[in-house]
Amino acid sequence: xxxxxxxxxxxxxxxxxxxxxxxxxxxxxxxxxxxxxxxxxxxxxxxxxxxxxxxxxxxxxxxxxxxxxxxxxxxxxxxxxxxxxxxxxxxxxxxxxxxxxxxxxxxxxxxxxxxxxxxxxxxxxxxxxxxxxxxxxxxxxxxxxxxxxxxxxxxxxxxxxxxxxxxxxxxxxxxxxxxxxxxxxxxxxxxxxxxxxxxxxxxxxxxxxxxxxxxxxxxxxxxxxxxxxxxxxxxxxxxxxxxxxxxxxxxxxxxxxxxxxxxxxxxxxxxxxxxxxxxxxxxxxxxxxxxxxxxxxxxxxxxxxxxxxxxxxxxxxxxxxxxxxxxxxxxxxxxxxxxxxxxxxxxxxxxxxxxxxxxxxxxxxxxxxxxxxxxxxxxxxxxxxxxxxxxxxxxxxxxxxxxxxxxxxxxxxxxxxxxxxxxxxxxxxxxxxxxxxxxxxxxxxxxxxxxxxxxxxxx
RNA sequence: GUGGAUGUAGCUCAGUUGGUUAGAGCGCCGGAUUGUGGUUCCGGAGGUCGCCGGUUCAAGCCCGGUCUUCCACCCCA
Numbered sequence: 001x002x003x004x005x006x007x008x009x010x011x012x013x014x015x016x017x018x019x020x021x022x023x024x025x026x027x028x029x030x031x032x033x034x035x036x037x038x039x040x041x042x043x044x045x046x047x048x049x050x051x052x053x054x055x056x057x058x059x060x061x062x063x064x065x066x067x068x069x070x071x072x073x074x075x076x077x078x079x080x081x082x083x084x085x086x087x088x089x090x091x092x093x094x095x096x097x098x099x100x101x102x103x104x105x106x107x108x109x110x111x112x113x114x115x116x117x118x119x120x121x122x123x124x125x126x127x128x129x130x131x132x133x134x135x136x137x138x139x140x141x142x143x144x145x146x147x148x149x150x151x152x153x154x155x156x157x158x159x160x161x162x163x164x165x166x167x168x169x170x171x172x173x174x175x176x177x178x179x180x181x182x183x184x185x186x187x188x189x190x191x192x193x194x195x196x197x198x199x200x201x202x203x204x205x206x207x208x209x210x211x212x213x214x215x216x217x218x219x220x221x222x223x224x225x226x227x228x229x230x231x232x233x234x235x236x237x238x239x240x241x242x243x244x245x246x247x248x249x250x251x252x253x254x255x256x257x258x259x260x261x262x263x264x265x266x267x268x269x270x271x272x273x274x275x276x277x278x279x280x281x282x283x284x285x286x287x288x289x290x291x292x293x294x295x296x297x298x299x300x301x302x303x304x305x306x307x308x309x310x311x312x313x314x315x316x317x318x319x320x321x322x323x324x325x326x327x328x329x330x331x332x333x334x335x336x337x338x339x340x341x342x343x344x345x346x347x348x349x350x351x352x353x354x355x356x357x358x359x360x361x362x363x364x365x366x367x368x369x370x371x372x373x374x375x376x377x378x379x380x381x382x383x384x385x386x387x388x389x390x391x392x393x394x395x396x397x398x399x400x401x402x403x404x405x406x407x408x409x410x411x412x413x414x415x416x417x418x419x420x421x422x423x424x425x426x427x428x429x430x431x432x433x434x435x436x437x438x439x440x441x442x443x444x445x446x447x448x449x450x451x452x453x454x455x456x457x458x459x
Numbered sequence: 460g461u462g463g464a465u466g467u468a469g470c471u472c473a474g475u476u477g478g479u480u481a482g483a484g485c486g487c488c489g490g491a492u493u494g495u496g497g498u499u500c501c502g503g504a505g506g507u508c509g510c511c512g513g514u515u516c517a518a519g520c521c522c523g524g525u526c527u528u529c530c531a532c533c534c535c536a
Binding site: 006009057059060062063108136138140141142143144145146147150151152153299311320321322323324346347348349350351352375377407408409410411412413414415416417423425427428429437439441442444446 | 460497
């Protein structure tokens with residue numbers, strides 16, 4: 001007796017209904033991407049391990065799924081590493097991983113994109129706008145809204161430093177979530193402001209500690225944030241220096257005025273403020289999304305250098321972000337192409353799915369497949385139904401003929417279970433009269449029409 | 460990676476201080492109705508109690524390990 005089959009932790013199968021809903025999300029996002037002039041690319045599920053390591057911070061490296069070398073992976077391990085292990089010495093796991101694995105599953109779509117740009121630069125026209133919707137993998141511990149395999153939908157523009165790109169991406173967020181009917185808050189910040197804050201506080205070298213502590217503000221409160229900063233070795237003077245940040249409130253205009261006063265001494269901060277201001281002014285009136293400046297927004301401090309974005313659902317219980325993004329000034333530099341600034345965003349399709357499902361935002365008919373089912377009475381009757389079935393399909397209507405001459409009860413139950421709204425019955429009586437009986441399963445009404453009237457009836 | 464819960468029929472869950480053949484609702488299959496689903500009535504199938512080991516005369520229940528899902532931390536889509 002075989003064991004119950006199962007799939008790896010944090011991965012999922014998708015049923016037809018689930019796939020329909022996922023496709024609805026993807027179609028919506030893709031439609032907006034294309035309307036903004038982004039073009040699709042795809043990259044392999046696997047990248048070389050060295051392409052990925054060191055791009056996502058220490059934490060990120062740990063979460064990369066590595067692919068064991070095929071054949072005898074042990075054979076290829078460097079002799080000195082083997083010797084060290086044999087001698088009982090400790091070998092750094094990352095080092096050992098690199099010895100045993102030369103490939104890894106992609107962790108996001110941005111780094112593979114940077115690699116793609118460097119590798120294909122001769123064939124690209126800059127500024128290059130691409131979108132990409134593919135799964136990524138992270139060896140994280142699964143939780144609600146957190147999967148080990150999930151779908152990201154990215155749009156990036158590379159080769160332009162213009163803030164108009166940031167403005168466009170804000171509007172793109174707005175368009176997608178307006179189309180999906182989901183209320184969201186788009187949070188905006190700039191890494192230059194965070195750098196400026198650390199400068200003004202007198203401890204520029206503590207940016208990372210200050211910022212990661214600040215990032216938790218809405219979760220743990222001001223006191224805990226200040227305590228964490230002290231624990232990380234941020235001076236009391238610096239903690240006090242940051243205090244004005246906690247008193248920021250009001251709309252962007254009010255916040256900007258106070259920030260300008262406070263951060264007047266920092267040139268980077270001034271630049272960040274000017275950038276933020278440009279984005280706020282140019283984004284204009286959004287359709288449904290709420291644009292918000294959030295000085296505590298940090299995001300992975302890996303490759304972002306300018307604006308940073310994050311989107312959270314304003315309804316539903318999922319607290320984590322459903323989109324992220326930002327500007328990176330030199331991501332391609334690591335791969336040998338300098339001076340290529342880019343900015344991009346990423347939609348977390350799986351989290352958007354969870355929120356839409358919880359809040360009941362999926363259109364009702366999104367799961368409907370077949371619109372018309374022909375009942376099968378046997379070979380002779382089926383042969384009469386077949387040409388009609390073709391006509392219906394030619395007319396663009398999803399239709400099927402039940403494959404077996406099963407009991408009518410079973411065939412109707414099949415239609416009911418699949419949510420098929422119309423059932424066409426063509427038995428000997430109908431065939432003799434040149435008609436077809438069509439039942440609307442939602443109303444229970446049944447009427448006989450001429451075969452040439454069938455299409456207009458179910459359309 | 461750290462800490463904590465969880466797992467019983469296809470699904471949602473009961474199951475007494477450890478004590479005979481482990482239950483319900485929904486779903487599924489068949490019939491009432493050999494040309495009609497969704498409502499009603501009748502009948503039926505389906506479980507090595509996540510997996511492995513231990514304690515015991517006896518384990519769904521106690522103990523250890525392991526896997527899954529979930530929660531908090533960390534981090535993030």
